[in-house]
Amino acid sequence: MTDDLPVRIVGGRVVTDPGFGLVPMVWLPVHGQVIAKIPPRTGNRRWLHKTVGIRCPEFSGDRWNLPRSSLVRLVTAAIDRYGFIVLWRDMSRLSKCTRACLEATGVECHCSCLGAHHGQDAAGWFERVGDAVVADHGEITRTAVVYGARGSDADAVVYDGELAGERYCVDRAGRRDWPAAAQFMCASCMTVRAAVWDHCHTHGYVRAPLCNRCNTRYWRGWRPRHGRATHSRNFDDSYYRSCPGHTDTRRACSA
Structure with missing residues (x-):
């Protein structure tokens, strides 16, 4: 399944098929704001403000600092705009994956699945495509997941x-x-x-x-x-x- 996707994670790096173009990447740290790298395009600030609903998107260097509360809206809007989005998530504490996780409607997860199963049973607007990639960074465990539009x-x-x-x-x-x-x-x-x-x-x-x-x-x-x-x-x-x-x-x- 993963090999058939135009966007996938190989060796910890995001790889896209030739000609597909760049896709947005979002990092959700343990604490603090969402960090987003959005492919350069005229109107990105207006898109974040008008479409995603972020009042004052903050641009720093080559990335955007955005409120955590905007994460689900950002993923939904980015998939409609780019087709896919890659979400990197850091975890410092692991707990047992519960039914509440499977029925969750967002993408922010606080259990041992690291988001791999989060929202699987929800009638949401996006879903995980391909395999979740997990890496151990000492006290932090990082997962990378490619999300795409929910199929039918x-x-x-x-x-x-x-x-x-x-x-x-x-x-x-x-x-x-x-x-x-x-x-x-x-x-x-x-x-x-x-x-x-x-x-x-x-x-x-x-x-x-x-x-x-x-x-x-x-x-x-x-x-x-x-x-x-x-x-x-x-x-x-x-x-x-x-x-x-x-x-x-x-x-x-x-x-």
Whole structure:
């Protein structure tokens, strides 16, 4: 399973398939703020503020210092934006993994599984993909986990505007009645199952479920020199019209 993923951890390092691009990495220390390294891109501060809901994201060097309370929202939003996120977690005390851990809805864990099983039984918006990598650092045990969008066992169907007019959000309460994106075919290429919910960054509305490849086409590019194949001939961006603020002017809605 791990070898088939475009993002994996090999020898303690994050490895991505050629042309896939960088993915965000988040470090959750035993105490203190969340440390996040987000791939450089115009608008990162606005994304953290508007989409993730962080009032004053603090940038220091090449990383962001963010409140621990934003962790679940950050993981949810990052998966919708990048497809995957890598979470590094430090633990200083281990205790027995309990049913409460399996039923937890977040990603911060305080038991012996180091997050490997945390939230497995929860109807969340992301799940662990691949194997958890665990390293012993003396008094600290560190685990690295790759998270991706939660899949679906149902047969994929064509999206028919189930979330039309819905404001995009990353809070669990706000997504309570949302279907999983993986229940639908990608609304752009219509060749593979969708993975994430795309939204208009200008107006803030959900547009359509997309596969990771179509979701990142504009800012990662399909240029062969970057190692990416050309896009599917089935490519269609008419899903832009799902945003209530859309007009015929392309710039009216942002990717």
